[in-house]
Amino acid sequence: MWPSTPRLIALGLLVTLAIAVTAVSATTLTDARPLRLHFTLKRSSMTMYGHLEFDVFANPVLSADNTAVRYDGYATFKEGTTKHTIVMVDGIAYFVTSNADGTETAECSSSSSLALLNYIIPALNGATAISSATVDDKKITCSSGDLLKVVLGDATFVICASGSSGFIVYGSDLDISVKYLDHPPPRPLLIARICVKMWGRTLSVALAALALTASATSSLPNQHERALEAEAGMWSFGSTACKCKSTPRPCLFIHGENNEKEEKALQTKSDKFGDMTDRAPCCSTIKYASLDTKTVRWTDETLQETVCKHALSMSESSEADEGLIKDTILVTHSMGALIVAGAVANEKCSIDNSTTWVSMSAPMNGTMASNYVQDICTDDDTQAFRNILTLLGKCPVGAGMKSIAYMGGKYSTMALNKAYVAAQKVYRKHVSAAMCSNDDIGTVSIDQTSYLYLGSKIEHGTNEHDGMVTFESCRGGLPETQFSDSYEDRFYVSKCNHADTAFLHGDSYFRDTIKPVNWFECLL
Incomplete structure (x- = not known):
């Protein structure tokens, strides 16, 4: 693993x-x-x-x-x-x-x-x-x-x-x-x-x-x-394992930006997430959505409708006609949170109290990584930096990456700013647990150096980020005091990088602030 x-x-x-x-x-x-x-x-x-x-x-x-x-x-x-x-x-x-x-x-x-x-x-x-x-x-x-x-x-x-x-x-x-x-x-x-x-x-x-x-x-x-x-x-x-403290329910994992391969049906595996089969005691089943988030914006209503359709299919108790998602665990990473929040804000579907929403590294204010990559791909003097774009996509910048331009920044628009505000309101109301980061050191992995370098190049305006998304953006308006650096708490401010929060590299041996898998396993 x-x-x-x-x-x-x-x-x-x-x-x-x-x-x-x-x-x-x-x-x-x-x-x-x-x-x-x-x-x-x-x-x-x-x-x-x-x-x-x-x-x-x-x-x-x-x-x-x-x-x-x-x-x-x-x-x-x-x-x-x-x-x-x-x-x-x-x-x-x-x-x-x-x-x-x-x-x-x-x-x-x-x-x-x-x-x-x-x-x-x-x-x-x-x-x-x-x-x-x-x-x-x-x-x-x-x-x-x-x-x-x-x-x-x-x-x-x-x-x-x-x-x-x-x-x-x-x-x-x-x-x-x-x-x-x-x-x-x-x-x-x-x-x-x-x-x-x-x-x-x-x-x-x-x-x-x-x-x-x-x-x-x-x-x-x-x-x-x-x-x-x-x-x-x-x-x-210490405790070596956790048991489900609530009712086991089907889990739907929704990835973030830069996925090109769209699948009509839900998948049983995903290269966007680490394998959580044995680390998700509250998931009665696990399915993964595979969406086009490379060429499609998170604000796209068809994309939002697709996510709602997938979510409504997970539990027999969900009310498809009413668009009410019931008895389901939604697990979103990065832009996936914006898609879900946007869908609810646009009344494509709604989230029942029996459904739990777990969010990781949500760019609820957008990310300066989008601004950075758009700068690189339009400035001829910085072509040498295109080699580091493997984490962010390739030039030209896709619509998905453009759509998470930082709220109020030069690449955002009035319409996008308005969509962010609506999504943040939904996020604060419905998110049950969230993992953010205030440091991008991460666990030792093939992605660690890339995210450290990326975080050093992007002008986030703060050192509190996962390389891609700032702590402030990830909070989406939730109070900072609601977060703890303990992986035993629902709202976890970690020192994971953006790949770690998708469970791609497991847990750190020595850092309790870099235990994303333990956090999810013991969460519900």
């Missing part, structure tokens, strides 16, 4: 987390030992090439003067007849795919994807000693009695130090069991490759910052030596 090779940089970050919390656990860096890290991922949205459990092997490499340590690591995954190997050597991440016919392809990571490294040392410095812990409703049994709580990014982990044998990291989404090895693991052979080093300097691991767990040769430092804040009582967090 959610396969993308660059996303596997997350594995490197997992290795770094686990390595970091070993505390290079010795009196001196020269005592650092090889490791085997067994990962158990608890959610299907986090699979690595279809695997929820796998091993990572890591070997310490000391600097010439023994003042710093770096870990090289690797993991392999079998996917049918294909083998995927991930190797981190000399600060470079290699991603090698070996096929049954003997051919190989290789990629290297980009440094922009390693921003999480900046969180590790500060997080470990803020580690807290705790007396007991419960994760996923299970009490943690720690035979050594040494429990620590650490927050990495904005996700919480509990560490159980197990003396000379290793330690265990517990989280709501993953566990990591780490064993110290007596001998370095074998390193996979790599064909010659040219890569740019991910870091301009070797990642230095300060012993004082990392001395968190027991070493192979010494006991756990006392609380004063570690300068950790003691916390009394039990720490509890």
Whole structure:
């Protein structure tokens, strides 16, 4: 689920987390030992090439003067007849795919994807000693009695130090069991490759910052030596799965802009959304609309009528003659929200109280991305930037993209501004839950760099956006105070990019503000 090779940089970050919390656990860096890290991922949205459990092997490499340590690591995954190997050597991440016919392809990571490294040392410095812990409703049994709580990014982990044998990291989404090895693991052979080093300097691991767990040769430092804040009582967090809290109903997913292929019938799959089959407990069935949003405006009445027809077909209790959508869950992404809101505003159909509307990244005020692409496609001096238009379409700009020009901006019209106002009124009245973003960092994926670059180029007028849609536009007039950065709340302000909010790349391992799939699963 959610396969993308660059996303596997997350594995490197997992290795770094686990390595970091070993505390290079010795009196001196020269005592650092090889490791085997067994990962158990608890959610299907986090699979690595279809695997929820796998091993990572890591070997310490000391600097010439023994003042710093770096870990090289690797993991392999079998996917049918294909083998995927991930190797981190000399600060470079290699991603090698070996096929049954003997051919190989290789990629290297980009440094922009390693921003999480900046969180590790500060997080470990803020580690807290705790007396007991419960994760996923299970009490943690720690035979050594040494429990620590650490927050990495904005996700919480509990560490159980197990003396000379290793330690265990517990989280709501993953566990990591780490064993110290007596001998370095074998390193996979790599064909010659040219890569740019991910870091301009070797990642230095300060012993004082990392001395968190027991070493192979010494006991756990006392609380004063570690300068950790003691916390009394039990720490509890996490829940691995959610059940439907309301009545299961059929779900209709409605995508956003730039879809060229219109299908008359509803579909059972869509490349505009991630596969939510196992993550939607309140969806009795899942169907996807496939609409022409490339050449057709969201204000087009025929398009709005088509969406109404699809929505009315989902539940037998809906009143087609009256145009009343009943006992249905509508899930809209981006421009899809405007189509639904416009349809209701134009009285093409109406939404009954038994229907739930879930919205993600709705451009209820439009988006400056539309203005930007229209600028690019009309200015001969900026032709070089056309290569980045894969996210926004190609020149010439389609009517769908033009129709989400920013409200009140130079490419909007009086009629479009009026349509926005009417749609916003419907949105505020009927939307049951919404996910917006105030940061476009997103999860590591094939889209991450593109949206970060896009967000840096578009003059959104604010840093609070998903690369495409601002938080203000997504709110559509709903009060900012109605939103929370917790994925357990109905109105969720995340740090997802525009692709993440369509569930295309699963959830972040370390950021509770980048858990779109968990949000939807636990929502209703």
